[in-house]
Structures are given as C-alpha cells and as structure tokens.
Amino acid sequence: MRKGIAALVAVSLAGGAAAYAQQKPAVDAAKVDQVMKASWKSAAPEWQARLEQDQTMKECTTSHNTPSNAVANAIIAREKANIVYPADGKFIGDWKKGEKLAQSGYGLRFSDYPAARENGGNCYACHQLDKKEASFGTLGPSLHAYGKSRNFAEREAKVVYERIYNPQAHVACANMPRFGTNKVLTVEQIKDIVALLMDPESPVNK
Amino acid sequence: MRTGNTRLLLAAMAAALLAGTAPLGAQDAATERGLEQYRKMLKADPWANPGNLDVDRGETLWKTKAGPSNASLEQCDLGKGPGVLDGAFAELPRYFADADRVMDAEARVVWCIEKLQGIARKDAVKPFPGGGRPATDIGAIATYIASKSSGMKFAPHVEHAKEKEMLALGEAIFFRRQGPMDFSCSTCHADDGKRIRLQELPYLSKPAEARKVVGEWPAYRVSSTHVMTMQHRIYDCYWQMRLPRVDYGSDATVALTMYLNHKAAGGEISAPAIKR
Numbered sequence: 001m002r003k004g005i006a007a008l009v010a011v012s013l014a015g016g017a018a019a020y021a022q023q024k025p026a027v028d029a030a031k032v033d034q035v036m037k038a039s040w041k042s043a044a045p046e047w048q049a050r051l052e053q054d055q056t057m058k059e060c061t062t063s064h065n066t067p068s069n070a071v072a073n074a075i076i077a078r079e080k081a082n083i084v085y086p087a088d089g090k091f092i093g094d095w096k097k098g099e100k101l102a103q104s105g106y107g108l109r110f111s112d113y114p115a116a117r118e119n120g121g122n123c124y125a126c127h128q129l130d131k132k133e134a135s136f137g138t139l140g141p142s143l144h145a146y147g148k149s150r151n152f153a154e155r156e157a158k159v160v161y162e163r164i165y166n167p168q169a170h171v172a173c174a175n176m177p178r179f180g181t182n183k184v185l186t187v188e189q190i191k192d193i194v195a196l197l198m199d200p201e202s203p204v205n206k
Numbered sequence: 207m208r209t210g211n212t213r214l215l216l217a218a219m220a221a222a223l224l225a226g227t228a229p230l231g232a233q234d235a236a237t238e239r240g241l242e243q244y245r246k247m248l249k250a251d252p253w254a255n256p257g258n259l260d261v262d263r264g265e266t267l268w269k270t271k272a273g274p275s276n277a278s279l280e281q282c283d284l285g286k287g288p289g290v291l292d293g294a295f296a297e298l299p300r301y302f303a304d305a306d307r308v309m310d311a312e313a314r315v316v317w318c319i320e321k322l323q324g325i326a327r328k329d330a331v332k333p334f335p336g337g338g339r340p341a342t343d344i345g346a347i348a349t350y351i352a353s354k355s356s357g358m359k360f361a362p363h364v365e366h367a368k369e370k371e372m373l374a375l376g377e378a379i380f381f382r383r384q385g386p387m388d389f390s391c392s393t394c395h396a397d398d399g400k401r402i403r404l405q406e407l408p409y410l411s412k413p414a415e416a417r418k419v420v421g422e423w424p425a426y427r428v429s430s431t432h433v434m435t436m437q438h439r440i441y442d443c444y445w446q447m448r449l450p451r452v453d454y455g456s457d458a459t460v461a462l463t464m465y466l467n468h469k470a471a472g473g474e475i476s477a478p479a480i481k482r
Contacts, residue, residue, distance in 0.1 A: 026377065027374040027375050032375060032382060035379070035461065036384075040452055041453055041456075047449075110445060184386055184387065
C-alpha cells in the first residue's frame with residue numbers, strides 16, 4: 001500500500017525530470033505567450049482561450065514541474081480549494097461505467113465537435129488497471145489492486161476522488177490532468193472511476 | 207524482383223500490425239521483429255520505401271514551373287544558396303534575411319512558392335491528409351528536401367540572435383503546460399522508457415534519444431500508411447493535447463522543430479524513414 005502511494009508520488013514528481021531543475025527559462029513568459037497566440041491566429045477566440053495558462057500552469061511551466069517547496073505548498077492549497085465534492089457525500093459510483101470511461105480517450109479534441117459521446121478519462125493511456133487489459137501505458141503507476149491494497153478503506157475513496165478531480169491538490173505539478181477542475185469529467189463520472197479503483201467487485205481488484 | 211520485394215515487405219508490415227492480437231510481451235517482441243525485418247529489407251532496397259513516392263512527387267513539384275510567375279522552385283534558397291539542396295535540411299530551421307524570420311523546411315517552401323511562383327499562401331497551404339492519402343504538395347517537397355540530407359548529421363544553425371531566440375522559445379514551448387488536460391510536450395516526452403497504451407514514447411529532451419528519432423521525419427507511418435512531415439506531426443500532437451489547430455509553419459512549430467533538431471545535433475538524418 002505504501003509502495004503504491006510512493007510510486008504515485010514518484011511518478012508525479014518524475015514529470016519534473018530532476019535533470020532540468022537547475023535550468024532557468026531563457027526567454028520571458030510574456031514573449032512565449034505572444035508567440036503562442038500568434039501561432040494559433042486562425043483559431044476561433046473560444047479556442048484560443050485554451051492557450052492561456054492559469055497560475056498553477058505558469059508555475060509548473062517555469063519550474064519544469066519542480067516548484068520550490070513554498071510554491072508547491074501554495075499550489076496544493078489553491079488546487080485543493082477548488083475541488084467540488086459529490087452533493088450526496090458518496091464517492092463510489094458504478095465501476096462498469098468507470099471501466100468504459102477508463103478505456104475512452106474521446107473528447108475535447110478539435111475533431112470531437114459536436115460531441116458524439118461523453119468525454120472519456122483515458123486512464124489506460126497511462127495506467128495499468130484491470131489485469132486483463134494488456135494495452136496500458138506507463139506514464140503513471142500501475143493501479144491494479146488499488147482498492148484491495150488499501151483494504152477498501154472509505155477514506156481512500158475520498159482521497160482517490162480528489163486525486164482524479166485535481167491531482168495537484170496532492171502533488172504540485174503532477175503530470176496528470178485536473179479532470180474535475182478543468183471540466184473534462186463530471187462529478188458523476190469521477191465517482192464511476194473511483195468505483196473502478198475502489199469497488200471490491202471491480203476487475204481492478206481481482 | 208521489385209514486385210517480389212514489395213510482397214515480402216507487405217508481409218512483414220502485416221506481421222507487425224497483426225501482432226496486436228498477441229499477449230503483451232509476445233506482442234511487443236513480434237511487432238519489433240516484424241518492424242526490424244521490414245527495416246532490414248528497406249535498407250537492402252531503399253526504393254521499396256513507400257515514402258519515396260512522396261520524395262519523387264516532391265522532386266517533380268520542385269522542378270516544375272507553376273503559378274502566375276511560371277517558375278519552378280529550383281532557385282529557392284534553403285539557406286545554402288539558391289537551388290542548393292544537399293545538406294540544407296540538416297541545418298534547418300535557420301534565419302533567412304530576406305524574410306527576416308527563422309524558418310523550417312516547410313515554412314521556407316511556402317515562402318518560396320509565394321515569392322518565386324507568385325502563388326498566395328492561402329492557395330498553397332492545404333489541410334493535412336488523412337490516413338492512406340499522400341502528403342500535401344508542400345509536404346512532398348519537404349520530404350524531397352529532407353531526403354537530400356539523408357545520411358548526413360543534424361548541424362543546427364544557432365548563430366543569429368533570432369536563431370538563438372527561436373531555440374529558447376522552442377524549449378519554453380516544449381515545457382509549457384496548457385489546455386484542458388494541462389499537457390505540455392514534456393508530459394509525454396521528458397522521461398525514459400514510457401508508453402501511452404503500447405506506444406513507446408521518445409524522451410525528446412534527451413540528446414541520445416532525440417538523435418535516434420528526430421532524423422526519421424518526414425516519415426512513412428505504417429499505422430496510417432502515409433508520409434507525415436514534422437509540421438504534421440506537431441499538429442497531431444497539439445490535437446491530442448486538446449489545443450486548436452496550430453497554424454502551418456507558425457513560430458511555435460518552427461521553435462519546437464528548432465529545439466528538437468538542436469537536441470538531435472549529431473544524429474543521422476534518415477528521412478523518409480519508416481515509423482510504426
């Protein structure tokens with residue numbers, strides 16, 4: 001169990017690639033923003049908005065994902081504050097729906113409009129989950145037996161909900177998308193993915 | 207003999223692709239074996255590379271008079287003087303005084319089409335092709351230009367202040383996080399031995415790895431059965447990163463190409479290579 005958490009932290013931090021921690025940006029951020037904007041000139045204004053960075057993105061960019069302790073703590077506090085919790089206080093949804101979301105990388109690409117189906121979480125792109133799914137990525141740690149290794153503890157369901165809703169509420173500049181905060185996934189969808197990880201009946205825990 | 211070779215190549219390609227149904231470890235090994243066999247055969251008979259169809263088409267387009275000026279592109283200056291193709295790609299992107307801009311091969315071809323042939327950019331630049339369809343005309347010309355540096359090593363030109371600035375911009379953009387997924391190029395390409403699903407990811411900010419893969423572009427992709435240029439490749443990455451369509455030959459794309467070619471300095475160019 002500890003090993004699992006340690007791996008999660010290690011991988012999130014690996015995004016910073018320690019070798020780059022010493023580098024300082026050689027060009028100022030305003031110039032970069034200007035070049036980005038000019039390079040997507042033909043995009044519609046609502047799409048151009050995607051080029052803009054919030055404060056957390058800016059801090060993770062300039063530090064190559066290895067912020068100082070003070071900045072990291074500020075990021076964690078700020079990101080934790082924007083988490084919206086399920087109104088009914090329940091964190092575990094339907095693991096079968098969660099598995100479908102974990103398989104799907106659909107949504108938010110410029111070819112995905114008008115949307116033909118719901119956005120996916122694409123968990124398998126980066127993580128191992130159900131052992132029967134051989135096609136999984138390794139950018140994130142294996143999540144096989146996630147719930148089982150945590151004795152299906154109720155508080156762990158809340159933690160994993162937060163980690164999906166906003167991974168940076170736990171690890172500043174984590175590589176994983178802030179699925180809830182950035183409105184990639186809804187509260188209900190996140191609950192379904194929590195179920196995939198935490199439900200004893202889920203194939204992830206078999 | 208050509209037909210026989212092509213048939214063998216197709217068999218090797220099919221083996222590589224069909225390997226998708228085998229269990230994990232075995233699949234990787236079988237795919238890798240299939241691709242290895244494929245690469246070997248290509249080396250033995252480079253003309254069997256389907257990417258060469260675009261090289262040939264690019265050469266024809268380069269030499270054919272077109273546009274209101276009824277001119278070919280043969281006087282296009284790719285940095286080593288008008289009409290000098292050999293080794294030009296190895297030093298791109300670079301600063302061009304006539305345009306007062308740092309340009310990669312594709313941005314430069316657009317410029318030459320406008321200036322030499324008198325064809326407006328909006329008429330010259332076409333959408334990237336879907337799978338199975340040939341590269342755009344400009345893509346084919348860029349593939350031809352790249353092939354003229356095949357076997358040479360990347361020797362990026364970072365002397366002019368604007369070249370230095372472009373390189374710094376490229377690095378900044380490589381690490382810049384944005385969009386609804388918070389992705390940067392470095393999310394996937396700044397660590398060793400990672401995969402998305404089963405697709406291995408190159409660690410592009412590490413010179414040893416950049417030297418192995420950057421020189422393969424423009425490349426013939428077996429999975430999409432067509433040639434993709436570096437502009438197309440970057441556009442596709444930004445699609446996956448949930449950003450809008452990046453403008454063709456824009457500074458962000460040139461900066462990233464500059465950064466990648468700089469990381470790949472000393473690495474051999476093998477364009478058009480074969481990618482999975």
